[in-house]
Amino acid sequence: MIKDTSAQDVEIPSQGISKRKLGIGFAVLLVVAFAANAIITQPKANMSVDRLTVQIAALERGELIRDVSANGRIVAANAPQVYAPEQGFVNLLVKAGDQVQKGQSVAVVDSPELENQLKQQRSELNRLQGELARQELDARRQTLQLTKQMDLASVDLDAAERENRRAQASIVDNLISQIDLEKAVDDLARAKLNFKHAKQEVELAKDTLAFELESARSTVSTQALVVEELERKINELTILASVDGVVGNLLVQPRALVTKNAALMTLVDLSAYEAELDVAESYANELSVGLPVEIRIGNERIIGRLASISPEVTNREVTTRVRFEQEDVPNIRQNQQITGRVLLENKGNVLKVRRGSFMQTGGHVAYKIEDNIASRVEISLGASSMREVEVLSGLNENDQIIISNYEQFEEADTVLLRD
Numbered sequence: 001m002i003k004d005t006s007a008q009d010v011e012i013p014s015q016g017i018s019k020r021k022l023g024i025g026f027a028v029l030l031v032v033a034f035a036a037n038a039i040i041t042q043p044k045a046n047m048s049v050d051r052l053t054v055q056i057a058a059l060e061r062g063e064l065i066r067d068v069s070a071n072g073r074i075v076a077a078n079a080p081q082v083y084a085p086e087q088g089f090v091n092l093l094v095k096a097g098d099q100v101q102k103g104q105s106v107a108v109v110d111s112p113e114l115e116n117q118l119k120q121q122r123s124e125l126n127r128l129q130g131e132l133a134r135q136e137l138d139a140r141r142q143t144l145q146l147t148k149q150m151d152l153a154s155v156d157l158d159a160a161e162r163e164n165r166r167a168q169a170s171i172v173d174n175l176i177s178q179i180d181l182e183k184a185v186d187d188l189a190r191a192k193l194n195f196k197h198a199k200q201e202v203e204l205a206k207d208t209l210a211f212e213l214e215s216a217r218s219t220v221s222t223q224a225l226v227v228e229e230l231e232r233k234i235n236e237l238t239i240l241a242s243v244d245g246v247v248g249n250l251l252v253q254p255r256a257l258v259t260k261n262a263a264l265m266t267l268v269d270l271s272a273y274e275a276e277l278d279v280a281e282s283y284a285n286e287l288s289v290g291l292p293v294e295i296r297i298g299n300e301r302i303i304g305r306l307a308s309i310s311p312e313v314t315n316r317e318v319t320t321r322v323r324f325e326q327e328d329v330p331n332i333r334q335n336q337q338i339t340g341r342v343l344l345e346n347k348g349n350v351l352k353v354r355r356g357s358f359m360q361t362g363g364h365v366a367y368k369i370e371d372n373i374a375s376r377v378e379i380s381l382g383a384s385s386m387r388e389v390e391v392l393s394g395l396n397e398n399d400q401i402i403i404s405n406y407e408q409f410e411e412a413d414t415v416l417l418r419d
Contacts, residue, residue: 046412046413047410047412047415047416048415048416048417048418049415049418050417051372051417051418051419054404055356055402055404056402056403057354057400057401058353058398058399059351059352059391059395059399059400060353060397060398061349061350061351061397062349062350063349063350064346064347064348064352064385064388065347065385066343066344066346066347066383066384067294067341067342067343067344067385067386068279068286068342068386069339069340070320070341071277071278071340072275072276072277072278072338072340073275073335073336073337074273074274074276074297074332074334074335074336074338075274075276075321075334076269076270076272076273076274076334077273077323078269078271078272079266079267079269080242080243080267080269081251081263081265081266081267082106082239082263082265082266082267083263083264084109084258084259084260084264085109085233085237085239085260085261086111086236086260087113087257087258087260088110088111088113088114088258089109089255089256089257089258090107090109090258090264091108091109091110091254091255092250092252092254093105096247096248096249096250096265097246097247099246100244100246100247101241102242102243103240104240105239105241106265107238107239107265108237108238109258110237111234111237114234114237115234117230118231118234121226121227121230122227125223125224128216128219128220132216132217132220135212135213135216139209139210142205142209143202143205143206146198146201146202146205146206147202149201150195150202152198153195153199154195154198156191156194156195157188157191157192157194159191160184160188161188161191163188166184167180167183168181239264243269245269245271246267246268246270247265247267247268248265248266248267248268248334249265250264250265251263251266252264270334273332274321274322274323275293275322275324275338275340276320277293277322277340277342278317278318278320279317279318279319280316281316281317283318283344284309284318286344287309287318287342288306288309289305289306289307289308289309290305291344292304292305292343293305293306293322293340293341293342293343294340294341295322295340296340297331297332297336298331300331302324302329303324303325303326304323304325305322306321306322306342307322308320308321309321345383347390350382350390351390351392351397352389353388353395353403354387354403355385355386355387355403356403356404357403357404357405358403358404358405358406359384359389361406363379363380363381363389364379365378365379365406366379366394366395366401366402367401367409367415368395368399368400368401369402372417372419373414373415373416374401374415374417375413376411376413377394378394379392379393379394380392380393
């Protein structure tokens with residue numbers, strides 16, 4: 001039976017431990033201790049990402065300008081179209097790009113139908129004028145006859161009055177009988193009545209003739225207006241430029257048959273320009289005439305205001321017109337492509353952060369960074385602009401958050417940012 005291992009022990013002489021080895025051992029113990037402490041105190045995270053792969057922005061207070069970006073082009077403020085006044089064959093007197101002056105002939109419409117109507121109406125006018133002249137001659141003749149009748153009735157009245165006076169004087173001397181006296185009295189009464197009726201007939205006839213002549217003159221005047229209107233239409237077949245500028249687009253071919261009111265060409269007034277912007281339909285209800293607009297043309301920054309807003313939506317966009325505040329805008333051309341910002345609202349003392357892809361989550365969550373840990377927090381966003389967005393709740397000034405896309409985080413509560 002083996003009692004213990006004392007029989008196997010060998011006595012080794014005691015040797016001193018060197019100071020160098022003791023120092024190395026102590027250093028190793030310190031490294032191990034610090035490593036253990038770091039592991040113990042390291043915050044726990046659901047996942048980790050490289051810090052360089054995310055975008056980080058700090059919250060700040062300041063002014064937030066709500067705006068909407070839009071693309072558009074430069075258009076002439078005055079670009080009228082030229083229309084055919086009547087149906088016919090058009091002769092174009094200018095070409096696209098030609099300079100024109102206001103009042104210059106740019107096209108002529110040949111309308112045989114209208115010219116034929118003018119000839120017919122002129123002939124009818126001449127006929128009516130001849131008829132009026134004939135009626136005037138007849139009126140003079142009838143007036144002369146009626147005047148003659150009234151003069152004869154006046155002579156008969158004078159004769160009857162003399163016979164009556166003679167009869168009255170003769171009856172006193174019993175030179176005539178009572179019957180002759182009464183006959184003279186009756187002749188005088190008849191002569192007065194004839195003269196009265198003749199006078200009334202002349203007055204009535206004159207009124208009738210005057211009415212008929214006035215009616216004939218009115219007919220002639222009406223026909224003269226018809227001829228004048230046709231002459232005006234004929235004159236308008238020569239189309240004149242309404243502005244000083246250039247010919248934009250020709251909308252018809254030379255000698256083409258055009259209908260009435262058909263567009264022939266566009267004239268561009270180069271003395272005044274405006275901007276035409278297409279704004280997204282979602283902002284249509286927030287647009288109003290007079291809103292300030294910032295236009296970028298190359299490196300130039302131009303301020304304008306909304307002058308008009310289209311009442312209809314086309315391709316999910318609303319077309320607006322912007323009038324420049326400065327009169328002379330250099331280096332702009334018709335149909336030049338531009339970008340613009342419509343300034344919808346100006347808010348002061350707003351907690352805001354730079355826009356980013358994190359808004360694709362709906363603006364309800366953000367990853368707030370403390371040390372190297374990004375924690376998921378609930379937030380609420382408000383107004384937004386092209387560059388910044390308002391933070392209503394969930395964060396404070398100077399907080400840092402991740403503003404890049406959150407899809408890679410897979411809704412983790414915490415994310416470790418590796419340097």
